[in-house]
Amino acid sequence: MNPDESERDHPLHLYFMYKATLYLIVFFSFLLLLSSCAVNKSPEAFRFRALQKGKVKDDSSYVYALPYAVGTKHRLVQGYFSRFTHRNRAALDFKMKKGTAIYAARGGVVARVKEDGDKGGLDAAYRQFGNNIIINHSDGTRAGYWHLQHNGIVVNVGDTVQQGQLIGYSGNTGYTAFPHLHFIVWKSEAGNWRQIGTRFLTRKGAKYLRPFKKYKRPA
Ligand SMILES: [Zn+2]
Numbered sequence: 755m756n757p758d759e760s761e762r763d764h765p766l767h768l769y770f771m772y773k774a775t776l777y778l779i780v781f782f783s784f785l786l787l788l789s790s791c792a793v794n795k796s797p798e799a800f801r802f803r804a805l806q807k808g809k810v811k812d813d814s815s816y817v818y819a820l821p822y823a824v825g826t827k828h829r830l831v832q833g834y835f836s837r838f839t840h841r842n843r844a845a846l847d848f849k850m851k852k853g854t855a856i857y858a859a860r861g862g863v864v865a866r867v868k869e870d871g872d873k874g875g876l877d878a879a880y881r882q883f884g885n886n887i888i889i890n891h892s893d894g895t896r897a898g899y900w901h902l903q904h905n906g907i908v909v910n911v912g913d914t915v916q917q918g919q920l921i922g923y924s925g926n927t928g929y930t931a932f933p934h935l936h937f938i939v940w941k942s943e944a945g946n947w948r949q950i951g952t953r954f955l956t957r958k959g960a961k962y963l964r965p966f967k968k969y970k971r972p973a
Contacts, residue, residue, distance in 0.1 A: 802834045802844070802951050806962045816891075817960045818859040818952045819917050820971035821899065821937055822850065831934065833965035834951050844949035845938040846963060852933045853906075854924040856899055859937065859954070861917045862889040865896060869907040871927040884928020887921055895950070900936035901928050 805813070822828055832847035864887065871883035885902040887909065903925030909915055926933040940947040953960040957972050 799834075802962070805951060806834075806964055813953065815953055816860065816893070816895075818897075818939075818954045819857065820954050820956070820969055821856050821859045821935060822848070822971055823855055823857065824918075824971050824973050827968045827970035828854075828935075829968045830963050830965050833963060843938070844951050845936055848935045848937065850924050850933060850935055852903060852923075852925050854935070855920055856902070856922050856924055856935060858889060858915045858917055858919045858921050859897055859952075860889070860891055861915055861919075862891040862897070864888070864909050864911050864913045864915060864921075865890045867907050867909065867911055869902065869905050869922075872904040874901065874926040874928055874930050876929070876931040878929055880927075881929040884930070885925060886928075889915060889921075895939055895941045896947075898936075898938045898940070900938070901925055901930045901934060903927070 820828075828848040828850050830846055831849045832845070834844045834846070866886070866888040869885045871885045873883040874880055884900055885904065885906065887899045887902065887907055888896055889899075890896045899921065901924065903923045904927060906923035906925055907921065908923075909919075909921045915921060924933065924935045930936070939950050939952050941950045942948075951962055953962055954969070955972060956963075956969050963969060
């Protein structure tokens with residue numbers, strides 16, 4: 755087909771109108787997608803936002819220690835119910851270099867340890883390699899510390915650990931895009947483990963952490 759023929763079949767202005775419409779459709783679908791991602795509408799997510807904003811005053815929940823060394827600070831890169839990989843998770847991601855010492859956020863009994871994973875990446879296929887520690891607390895909750903370094907765990911199943919005790923070293927194993935500690939607390943409800951948000955002791959008192967902020971662990 756020579757250019758003259760195509761011109762006759764598809765006049766140029768129609769072609770541009772078609773293109774413009776297509777771009778508009780793509781643009782608005784993108785906006786729609788963004789706005790739907792922005793807010794998780796589950797009741798749990800609502801409750802969390804209220805807690806984070808300090809709207810819930812009467813709070814006697816346990817105060818956890820930030821899970822790294824006293825005087826050091828790390829940025830919370832993903833908070834509760836955030837957009838990336840935590841859309842339906844009440845988990846926290848603290849960005850930190852591989853080999854950062856991890857301390858128990860709360861005392862308890864070590865229930866599970868995995869440290870033989872030596873791979874990590876942004877693909878669900880890597881999930882099985884995620885080294886982790888699970889610690890059971892006295893009130894029936896349990897905490898998980900994820901993506902730890904290969905052979906980087908210094909406690910064993912059955913050990914009793916105190917809050918602030920060294921338990922291992924961070925890494926980048928499992929389903930992860932960059933070196934960080936993924937921290938999560940579950941509560942058993944009628945046989946199901948439900949993820950819950952927890953308060954941490956910060957320099958400004960007991961707070962529900964907010965994403966993109968750096969938190970220093972006070973003495
Ligand atoms: Zn995470």
